Amino acid sequence: MTLIFDIIPNLAIEVLSPSNTRQEMALKQKEYFEAGVELMWIVDIEKRTVQVYTSVEDPGLLLQHSDTLTGGDVLPGLSITLQEMFACLDEAAP
Amino acid sequence: MEPPPGQATVKDMLQKVERKEALVELVHGTLVEKPMRARESLIAVYLRYMLLKFFEEFEEIGICYGPDATIRFMPGIVRLPDVSFTRWERLPVEEIPQEAVPAIVPNLVVEILSKSNTVAEMERKRQEYFKAGVEQVWMIDPETRTVNVYTSVKKMKRHSSGDTFSGGTVIPGFTLPVSELFA
Numbered sequence: 001m002t003l004i005f006d007i008i009p010n011l012a013i014e015v016l017s018p019s020n021t022r023q024e025m026a027l028k029q030k031e032y033f034e035a036g037v038e039l040m041w042i043v044d045i046e047k048r049t050v051q052v053y054t055s056v057e058d059p060g061l062l063l064q065h066s067d068t069l070t071g072g073d074v075l076p077g078l079s080i081t082l083q084e085m086f087a088c089l090d091e092a093a094p
Numbered sequence: 095m096e097p098p099p100g101q102a103t104v105k106d107m108l109q110k111v112e113r114k115e116a117l118v119e120l121v122h123g124t125l126v127e128k129p130m131r132a133r134e135s136l137i138a139v140y141l142r143y144m145l146l147k148f149f150e151e152f153e154e155i156g157i158c159y160g161p162d163a164t165i166r167f168m169p170g171i172v173r174l175p176d177v178s179f180t181r182w183e184r185l186p187v188e189e190i191p192q193e194a195v196p197a198i199v200p201n202l203v204v205e206i207l208s209k210s211n212t213v214a215e216m217e218r219k220r221q222e223y224f225k226a227g228v229e230q231v232w233m234i235d236p237e238t239r240t241v242n243v244y245t246s247v248k249k250m251k252r253h254s255s256g257d258t259f260s261g262g263t264v265i266p267g268f269t270l271p272v273s274e275l276f277a
Contacts, residue, residue, distance in 0.1 A: 017112035018194070024113070091154065092189035093182035 008036040010074045015043045030056050039074045048086045099124040104195055107172055111164060120172040128174055134206040135161055137234060137275050138176040141204060145179065148268045155265075156181035156201070157190060166197040167226040173219070176234075177204035179265065199227040201264045207235045220247045230264045239276050 012032050014025065025042060032040055033056040040053040042060070050069055051060040063069060063082055071078030095116070097106055100123040107120040117128040138161045145158045159165070159178045166172045178200035182188045185198060203223050205216065216233060223231050224247050231244040241253045243262070253259040253272050261268030 017108075019109055019112040089190055091157070093185075094154065 010037065011039045011041070011071075012037045013041045013043065015045065018046075029053055029058075039072050041069070043085075045086070045089065048082065050082060050085075095125055095127070097125075104166075104172060108164065108194055111162070111174070117162070117174060119174055120170070122170045129208045129210050131206075131208050133236060134176065134208060137206050137236060138204070141234075141270075141275060142177050144270055144274075145177070145265070145268065148265070152267060157185070159200075164195045165200065166195050167199060167222060167228075171222055171226070173222070175200070175203040176206045178202060201229045202232070202261075203228050203230075204232040204234065207233060207237070209237070217247065220244055230262060232259075234275060236276060239272065241272050241275070 014020075014028065016025070029040060033053075038054070042051040042053070044050070047064070049062055049064040050067075051062055052069070052072075053060050054072065065082065067082050069078075069080045069082065069085065095118075097103075102120060102123050102125045104120060107118050107125060110116050110118050110125065116125075117130065118125040119128060120126075142158055142160050149155060149158070157180050159175075159180075161176045162174055163178065164172055164174055165178060172195055179202040180198050180200040184201065185191065191198060205219065207216070220231050220233075224244075229245070233242045233244065234240075235242070239255045241257075241259050242250045243253065243259055244250045245262070255273045255276070258269050258271045260270075
């Protein structure tokens with residue numbers, strides 16, 4: 001028996017893996033926004049970027065380097081710098 | 095599920111996991127599906143959050159992976175524990191592994207039980223984990239709201255709502271009231 005939530009998140013975040021194709025992510029964008037998602041982030045660990053989408057057609061706003069990720073209308077006041085977000089990838093023993 | 099039992103490789107497993115076709119573990123060439131579970135995900139993420147807060151406050155003593163980390167415990171066995179914690183000393187170069195499927199043995203593994211998990215299945219997992227060198231396994235049951243802390247395949251201490259469980263020698267100083275996991 002599986003327990004699957006029948007809810008539509010306001011925010012969906014996807015982290016890219018090497019085998020994810022552009023087509024696949026474009027389809028996700030379409031599905032999510034048609035379902036009612038309001039904000040979508042696609043995180044690229046290799047490039048250390050975040051693409052921000054607010055609609056089905058949105059080509060996406062690219063955030064990189066010292067940019068800051070904000071929550072728009074979904075999470076007003078949220079502010080995460082890309083540097084602090086990707087810093088966890090560089091952790092090492094002190 | 096393709097490929098047939100006994101013929102699956104790490105690449106097959108990764109492809110399914112990366113494309114989110116299914117959450118699968120690899121056990122000696124056979125892909126084994128991990129059930130889809132939203133509620134359990136909340137518990138796993140909350141526990142990881144509490145562990146990270148603890149490390150931030152006291153000392154960053156290792157890496158704490160969340161629910162979809164693909165970890166090769168031993169040749170032929172790749173599991174996706176719900177939460178795992180690995181001390182720096184256990185990592186080849188004492189930093190974050192860059193491979194998609196790191197071959198590491200966490201000090202701590204946490205599994206959150208689903209209704210479809212059987213007693214035999216969880217015992218088998220504990221056998222694998224302890225054989226690989228895991229020091230502690232926490233099995234969390236949302237149905238009974240209990241946390242079983244295993245220090246060997248069968249040696250276990252049960253904690254119920256109202257109890258507080260701790261990180262023992264694996265994460266000294268870490269404590270958490272059981273009820274917080276299910277709040």
